[in-house]
Amino acid sequence: MLSLLCLINETAERVDIMSEIKDNVMAIVGANWGDEGKGKITDIKAQMADVVVRFQGGSNAGHTILNEYGKFALHQLPSGIFGRGVVNVIGNGCALNLEYLEKEMGTVTYIVPDMQFNLMIDQRVSLVLPHHIMLDALEEERRGDRQFGSTKAGIAPFYSEKYIKESIQFSEIFDGERLKERLKHLYDKVNLTLEHLYKAPAVDYMDVYDYLMKYKPFAEQYMGDSFAFLHKAWKEGKKILLEGQLGALRDPSFGIYPYVTSSHTVAGFASVGAGLPPYAINCIMAVTKAYSSCVGAGPFVTEWFDEQAEELRKRGGDAGEYGATTGRPRRVGPFDAVATRYGAMCQGATELAMTGIDVLAYMSEIPVCVAYEVDGKHLTDFPTGAQLDRAKPVYEMLPGFKEDIRHIRNFDDLPENAKNYVRFIEKQVGLPITLLSNGPKRDEIVNL
Numbered sequence: 199m200l201s202l203l204c205l206i207n208e209t210a211e212r213v214d215i216m217s218e219i220k221d222n223v224m225a226i227v228g229a230n231w232g233d234e235g236k237g238k239i240t241d242i243k244a245q246m247a248d249v250v251v252r253f254q255g256g257s258n259a260g261h262t263i264l265n266e267y268g269k270f271a272l273h274q275l276p277s278g279i280f281g282r283g284v285v286n287v288i289g290n291g292c293a294l295n296l297e298y299l300e301k302e303m304g305t306v307t308y309i310v311p312d313m314q315f316n317l318m319i320d321q322r323v324s325l326v327l328p329h330h331i332m333l334d335a336l337e338e339e340r341r342g343d344r345q346f347g348s349t350k351a352g353i354a355p356f357y358s359e360k361y362i363k364e365s366i367q368f369s370e371i372f373d374g375e376r377l378k379e380r381l382k383h384l385y386d387k388v389n390l391t392l393e394h395l396y397k398a399p400a401v402d403y404m405d406v407y408d409y410l411m412k413y414k415p416f417a418e419q420y421m422g423d424s425f426a427f428l429h430k431a432w433k434e435g436k437k438i439l440l441e442g443q444l445g446a447l448r449d450p451s452f453g454i455y456p457y458v459t460s461s462h463t464v465a466g467f468a469s470v471g472a473g474l475p476p477y478a479i480n481c482i483m484a485v486t487k488a489y490s491s492c493v494g495a496g497p498f499v500t501e502w503f504d505e506q507a508e509e510l511r512k513r514g515g516d517a518g519e520y521g522a523t524t525g526r527p528r529r530v531g532p533f534d535a536v537a538t539r540y541g542a543m544c545q546g547a548t549e550l551a552m553t554g555i556d557v558l559a560y561m562s563e564i565p566v567c568v569a570y571e572v573d574g575k576h577l578t579d580f581p582t583g584a585q586l587d588r589a590k591p592v593y594e595m596l597p598g599f600k601e602d603i604r605h606i607r608n609f610d611d612l613p614e615n616a617k618n619y620v621r622f623i624e625k626q627v628g629l630p631i632t633l634l635s636n637g638p639k640r641d642e643i644v645n646l
């Protein structure tokens with residue numbers, strides 16, 4: 199098999215990140231378990247984009263953005279929402295919760311009172327309904343000590359229902375009697391599950407109808423045919439950013455199954471979840487952190503524990519490594535080159551963005567996991583199942599740089615050991631790092 203390592207060499211081509219988006223359609227996606235800092239990267243790139251699209255996921259994860267207006271955790275809103283003149287699209291592949299979206303927009307308006315939401319919600323996106331959230335919580339409770347660590351935003355029941363062809367599409371809330379009929383049929387079955395499997399009270403479908411009617415006036419101002427809109431924008435050569443949620447290792451096909459999310463987090467799905475031809479996507483930026491972090495359950499080979507973890511957690515992110523949606527402490531550890539190389543391959547990444555290099559400033563030596571030891575053998579390809587459960591990290595130690603680098607804006611001004619760290623990761627992953635972030639704020643970027 200041709201190794202990705204063949205694709206770059208010591209002098210991997212570097213680009214100025216503040217220059218134009220090189221290609222018209224760019225996907226920004228996670229190489230790891232999520233929380234890689236995609237929100238910040240998309241917010242930066244959105245300054246130069248015409249359209250930003252969310253193509254999968256719902257209110258179960260958050261993208262943190264720190265900009266001139268303040269700090270925001272965006273859950274359903276695309277990260278281009280603060281870009282002037284940028285059209286923001288919630289694509290058909292997302293899980294749309296109208297109630298939560300209205301609240302999220304209210305939170306933004308509270309901080310930015312004259313906020314103009316340049317938002318289009320695709321008419322074909324399916325709706326998250328209150329029973330999805332109930333079922334999510336009931337199922338986690340049923341699983342007892344085998345819980346997935348769900349954010350209880352209803353995402354797994356939502357996507358299950360979508361793929362058994364029973365969910366309600368956004369445009370259907372304008373269908374009056376037809377909607378009532380669809381809801382009646384849906385709740386005949388949902389109630390069997392609620393009452394018999396979970397011993398929970400049934401839901402009256404007319405209450406759900408009234409609930410949807412409550413959000414109709416808010417929702418209708420944003421509904422559009424984003425499929426037609428995006429095709430037109432693409433044909434006109436507009437710059438389009440496709441924004442992924444979570445990361446490759448949470449993809450239901452490629453990730454650490456069953457500790458995955460229920461929609462595809464890989465850039466290949468952007469074509470479906472946004473509605474563009476696969477060949478329209480000509481640049482895929484996989485975002486990774488300079489260390490590892492992970493929210494939720496599942497194998498996490500480089501996980502640190504106790505004081506070692508607490509130290510890194512405290513120094514990570516913008517105010518420690520705590521979930522943007524749940525506030526849960528994130529699991530943390532050193533950079534995992536085995537997982538990141540695999541994650542970048544799943545994404546079909548053409549380049550990498552690395553965030554959080556500033557966080558490593560306290561370490562005298564920086565460990566990087568370069569292989570997994572499984573039953574006495576060293577693996578460099580990401581394993582599955584029991585092999586992954588048994589994997590132990592094999593570390594290479596790199597010298598630390600031991601100084602605050604958040605003020606540095608040019609790669610050449612970084613301490614030599616920080617530069618070496620970046621080059622080492624590029625070689626390990628087999629892709630050039632074209633964007634290096636050294637702090638949570640928008641302008642904390644190192645020009646490469």
Ligand code: GDP
Pocket residue numbers: 228232233234235236237238259260261262263264444513514515516517521522552553554555556557635636637638639
């Ligand atoms: P996303 O879901 O991929 O957008 O990631 P999150 O927003 O959930 O988590 C990323 C965290 O890292 C947030 O707290 C960001 O503010 C923070 N962050 C992003 N880039 C950097 C960086 O370069 N340095 C530091 N210290 N924090 C960063």
